[in-house]
Amino acid sequence: xxxxxxxxxxxxxxxxxxxxxxxxxxxxxxxxxxxxxxxxxxxxxxxxxxxxxxxxxxxxxxxxxxxxxxxxxxxxxxxxxxxxxxxxxxxxxxxxxxxxxxxxxxxxxxxxxxxxxxxxxxxxxxxxxxxxxxxxxxxxxxxxxxxxxxxxxxxxxxxxxxxxxxxxxxxxxxxxxxxxxxxxxxxxxxxxxxxxxxxxxxxxxxxxxxxxxxxxxxxxxxxxxxxxxxxxxxxxxxxxxxxxxxxxxxxxxxxxxxxxxxxxxxxxxxxxxxxxxxxxxxxxxxxxxxxxxxxxxxxxxxxxxx
Numbered sequence: 097x098x099x100x101x102x103x104x105x106x107x108x109x110x111x112x113x114x115x116x117x118x119x120x121x122x123x124x125x126x127x128x129x130x131x132x133x134x135x136x137x138x139x140x141x142x143x144x145x146x147x148x149x150x151x152x153x154x155x156x157x158x159x160x161x162x163x164x165x166x167x168x169x170x171x172x173x174x175x176x177x178x179x180x181x182x183x184x185x186x187x188x189x190x191x192x193x194x195x196x197x198x199x200x201x202x203x204x205x206x207x208x209x210x211x212x213x214x215x216x217x218x219x220x221x222x223x224x225x226x227x228x229x230x231x232x233x234x235x236x237x238x239x240x241x242x243x244x245x246x247x248x249x250x251x252x253x254x255x256x257x258x259x260x261x262x263x264x265x266x267x268x269x270x271x272x273x274x275x276x277x278x279x280x281x282x283x284x285x286x287x288x289x290x291x292x293x294x295x296x297x298x299x300x301x302x303x304x305x306x307x308x309x310x311x312x313x314x315x316x317x318x319x320x321x322x323x324x325x326x327x328x329x330x331x332x333x334x335x336x337x338x339x340x341x342x343x344x345x346x347x348x349x350x351x352x353x354x355x356x357x358x359x360x361x362x363x364x365x366x367x368x369x370x371x372x373x374x375x376x377x378x379x380x381x382x383x384x385x386x387x388x389x390x391x392x393x394x395x396x397x398x399x400x401x402x
Contacts, residue, residue, distance in 0.1 A: 100189035104219035106169035109188065115218060122213050123200030127258020130158035131198040132235050133353040136186050136221075139390030141401060145186060145195070146353075146388050148400040152179050152317050158254035160178035160198050163210070166199070167216045177230050178217075185221045188402045193223035194354065200257065228276055228293075234361030236352065237290070237337065240266035240278035244288035244311050252311040263291035277350065277361070279342070281352050282311045287337040293352035294318035295360075297337060297345040298376045304341070305333040317351040319400065324383055328378070328395075345372035347383075356388075357381040 103115040123129040132151045159166060166173045166205040172289050172376045174251050178197070183218050183349050196219070203213040228235050241359075243316055245252060259400050262280070270278035270291070279295060282288040289295055294315045303325055322332050344346070348360035348368045357380055359373035368374075373381075387395045 098191065100158070100192060100221050100223070102188050103221075104217075106216050106218075107171055107181075108169070110396050114161070117202060117216065117218075118140045118204050120204045120206060121200065121202045121216075122205075122210060123202065123216075123257060125206075126201075126208060126210075126259070127256070128162065128210050129198055129257035130162055130164065130165070131196060131255050131257060133255075134182065134195045134197070134304050135353050136151075136195060136357070136387065136402075137388045137390075137399075139399065139401075140335075141390055143186060143402040144388075144399040145183065145321065145402060146400075147316050147394075147398050148182060150319075151197075152182070153245050154255070154316070155199065156284050157196060158251075158256065160322030161251045161254045162256060164201060164215050165197055166215070166217075168215060173217070182219055183400070183402050185219045189221040194224040195219060195221045198257070213250055224354060226351070227352075228345065228358045234359045234371075235276040236274075236362045237277050237279050237348075237360050237364070238270050238273050238275045239293075240269050241282045242266045242269065244280040244282050246283045246311045247309075248285075253308070253314060255313065255336045256273075260292075267291040267319060277360075282341065283296060284310075284336075285339070286310050287339065287342050288312050290350055290352075292353060293350035293358070296321070296349050296351065297342060297373065298347035299341060299345040301331070301333045303339055303376070304335055304345075305331050305332070306337055310336065315352060317353055317356065320387075321351050321357060321380055321384060323379060324387070324395075328379065328383065345369075349377040357384050 102109040201213045202216045268279040359377045
């Protein structure tokens, strides 16, 4: 990851090294924050942010779930202001391909009570590059010993900072075992998602993906790939997926804003299919790559130009 020059903090663009928060900030100590990850692409019409409208709506909904007020630096913010601020960060920084807005509780008091604690918002742009490698290589997964927190433990459908502790533990487990990623099961033993990606399976001529009640984040890239797959003639089913079904699928792939569409070629040291990216995964990867770069006019509405 390459850092950039300016970070948007509470309504002002500041230098990267000057974007600071107090060590007692509530969000730092207790995870009370909501974030998004958003991809930026070069297209024939200029710089574009993929599905920015949907990301802003999900960020605002996450703040509603966490009861975090959208008031920073003495000013109230709504959808339009946040939308434009994110575009501004992509516009003023060179080489940005990923933007991360984060709303968090600051304050300087010790204690869990989040009521009446003031909030801040930071919007950071970076150059991330390929998060999990290109489709040609494929990724290796392990099944984590850590379970995806269910809906009674955390707001699984929102991108809440503190909820990603489990994902960090699962990611460490994967890396220390020499794998690229980890897949987490839910408390009922069904497949939920990976540490930062949704997961799909091609099995018996159908595309399967865990349903929302399996404590997953309903990813924006997940939604995009489901729509594109159906447009391409595939049957897509949101359902319970067992570990056995996962291990015996013909193809497996992950989707996410950072990851985009990445083939999985092994799970728990077992090859997926023939151990190479399959034709369905490759076709979806290629179609998605064209869409985000403005090469498919059917999905033009998903692009928000900077």
